[in-house]
Amino acid sequence: MNPLFKHWRFLLVGFFLAISIGSLLFIGVTFGIDFKGGTLYQIELQKEVTPTEIARIANIIQQRIDPGKLRGDILSPVGGKYIMIQTAETNPTELEKIESRIRQQGKFEATLNGELLFTGDEIKRISRKDGYGVAKNGNVYGWNLPFVLNDEAAKRFAQMTFHECTAISFSPQGKPIYDCERTMFFLDRPNALIVLTEEQYDFDEQELLLGNTFLNIPQGTSIDEVIEDSRNAIIIYENGMDFNSIYLSEVLKSTDQAIVSPDLSEKAINDLNAAGFVVTKTKSAEGSPWLWDILNAKQIIRLSEGITNEDVADPSQAKIFTQLNISGSRESAEVAFQDLEELAILLESGSLPTPVKSISKETISPTLGTSFVSNIIMMGIIALILVASIIIIRYKTPLLAVPIIITLISETIMMLGILALLKQPLDLAAFAGIIAAIGTSVDSEIVIVDEMIGKARKEHLSLLQKIKEGLFIITTSALTMLAVMMPIILLSPNMPGISNLYGFAFVAILGSLIGVLITRPAFTKVIEMISDKVEKDKAKTV
Numbered sequence: 001m002n003p004l005f006k007h008w009r010f011l012l013v014g015f016f017l018a019i020s021i022g023s024l025l026f027i028g029v030t031f032g033i034d035f036k037g038g039t040l041y042q043i044e045l046q047k048e049v050t051p052t053e054i055a056r057i058a059n060i061i062q063q064r065i066d067p068g069k070l071r072g073d074i075l076s077p078v079g080g081k082y083i084m085i086q087t088a089e090t091n092p093t094e095l096e097k098i099e100s101r102i103r104q105q106g107k108f109e110a111t112l113n114g115e116l117l118f119t120g121d122e123i124k125r126i127s128r129k130d131g132y133g134v135a136k137n138g139n140v141y142g143w144n145l146p147f148v149l150n151d152e153a154a155k156r157f158a159q160m161t162f163h164e165c166t167a168i169s170f171s172p173q174g175k176p177i178y179d180c181e182r183t184m185f186f187l188d189r190p191n192a193l194i195v196l197t198e199e200q201y202d203f204d205e206q207e208l209l210l211g212n213t214f215l216n217i218p219q220g221t222s223i224d225e226v227i228e229d230s231r232n233a234i235i236i237y238e239n240g241m242d243f244n245s246i247y248l249s250e251v252l253k254s255t256d257q258a259i260v261s262p263d264l265s266e267k268a269i270n271d272l273n274a275a276g277f278v279v280t281k282t283k284s285a286e287g288s289p290w291l292w293d294i295l296n297a298k299q300i301i302r303l304s305e306g307i308t309n310e311d312v313a314d315p316s317q318a319k320i321f322t323q324l325n326i327s328g329s330r331e332s333a334e335v336a337f338q339d340l341e342e343l344a345i346l347l348e349s350g351s352l353p354t355p356v357k358s359i360s361k362e363t364i365s366p367t368l369g370t371s372f373v374s375n376i377i378m379m380g381i382i383a384l385i386l387v388a389s390i391i392i393i394r395y396k397t398p399l400l401a402v403p404i405i406i407t408l409i410s411e412t413i414m415m416l417g418i419l420a421l422l423k424q425p426l427d428l429a430a431f432a433g434i435i436a437a438i439g440t441s442v443d444s445e446i447v448i449v450d451e452m453i454g455k456a457r458k459e460h461l462s463l464l465q466k467i468k469e470g471l472f473i474i475t476t477s478a479l480t481m482l483a484v485m486m487p488i489i490l491l492s493p494n495m496p497g498i499s500n501l502y503g504f505a506f507v508a509i510l511g512s513l514i515g516v517l518i519t520r521p522a523f524t525k526v527i528e529m530i531s532d533k534v535e536k537d538k539a540k541t542v
């Protein structure tokens with residue numbers, strides 16, 4: 001064996017090459033969204049939160065968008081206000097579903113007689129075995145979602161629903177027939193002042209009385225009960241009326257948002273703006289009562305005499321029910337199951353501590369991603385050929401081109417291998433970092449060659465002095481790279497714009513360290529041998 005390959009410098013290169021090749025073969029490079037295709041979301045929250053809260057929000061969103069963790073979506077909090085999501089999904093229908101789940105705060109509330117019964121955060125779990133599912137009921141498809149309350153919420157539910165039924169008649173067998181109160185469920189009820197015109201109120205009143213099976217509105221629903229259970233500040237506006245300034249001032253203590261019906265006059269809107277409200281004029285979904293839609297009301301479910309403990313005289317002896325049900329109906333089994341799953345996912349994941357303000361997304365098709373990889377491989381081959389050609393032209397010998405090309409290939413393999421080992425995604429930014437690292441590497445190697453071989457003005461220096469001078473230059477270059485890129489690494493977790501450059505900075509620093517600590521010493525040894533050969537050839541010529 002050539003004694004050269006027993007030298008520690010070459011053993012070091014061989015060791016890292018072996019690890020890198022092994023990680024590439026057995027782990028493989030994790031391609032970023034730019035290469036494998038997918039969708040990138042940037043989520044902006046309504047307000048800045050603590051690191052603990054944003055980690056919790058990211059976990060909730062993770063559960064919502066990928067409940068089974070089959071896609072391997074990547075969520076990265078950036079600072080206290082932004083979350084980046086990378087998902088392999090590109091189907092427009094699925095992306096719309098994902099975005100809908102992200103936008104929803106998931107704040108679930110159950111009310112009775114204007115009082116809060118329980119919230120979604122008090123639901124311990126969804127019982128997916130005990131009656132969970134969709135079943136056909138006549139011409140409609142009913143869905144049923146059993147859930148389990150925590151002990152505190154179950155006790156409160158028992159106390160608040162106790163004897164909330166009234167006996168209105170008797171059956172032929174002499175048993176009382178009860179008329180029970182109704183519970184109402186809201187999902188993301190707005191924290192806002194609601195203003196609707198008399199005309200809108202009258203229209204909604206009739207629509208609610210008629211009921212709507214597919215909107216889960218029972219026939220005979222009273223609009224006043226809906227208003228009471230919503231616990232929102234609601235104003236029914238008469239044309240030409242003046243708002244009560246004292247009432248508006250009280251509402252402003254809890255919210256400055258106002259949602260108004262589409263037929264509200266400009267005068268009324270201007271008065272609300274002048275009072276300090278941010279006014280949003282909103283239409284309802286087609287076929288839905290405006291007030292029901294704006295309040296995000298989801299279901300009205302009548303209590304039963306068993307649940308209200310009508311057969312128990314003492315409230316302290318009331319039976320406590322921990323397992324309850326939410327049910328609804330839709331026009332098809334597919335839509336019913338979709339409603340069921342969406343609600344189950346939101347309840348299982350919990351509510352977001354703060355709402356989502358905005359979502360931006362960018363989708364790259366898998367086909368385009370594959371073409372990126374093919375183009376990059378072709379670019380790499382062309383770049384190697386060009387570098388080799390320039391070096392041969394510059395030094396008029398292929399002898400110097402070979403170690404430079406081998407060093408470039410070795411450094412590229414090591415960078416990719418370490419990225420695979422660390423499971424750092426290879427995206428366009430990281431690929432740009434590889435190009436920057438290779439460019440710096442070629443530059444450093446040319447400096448070493450010039451210092452040791454190419455400059456006649458330094459012929460009076462010893463070979464050792466030339467090596468030291470060359471290594472000083474490239475070490476300074478590497479430290480400069482480190483100083484420039486390190487702020488990007490440090491700032492990227494807190495700044496969404498800079499976070500896009502993290503891959504570039506990380507790979508550029510990695511390439512510089514690989515060059516200075518691993519490959520450059522071996523390369524210098526090879527050039528030292530070539531320099532000795534050149535000197536001997538010169539001596540023979542003389």
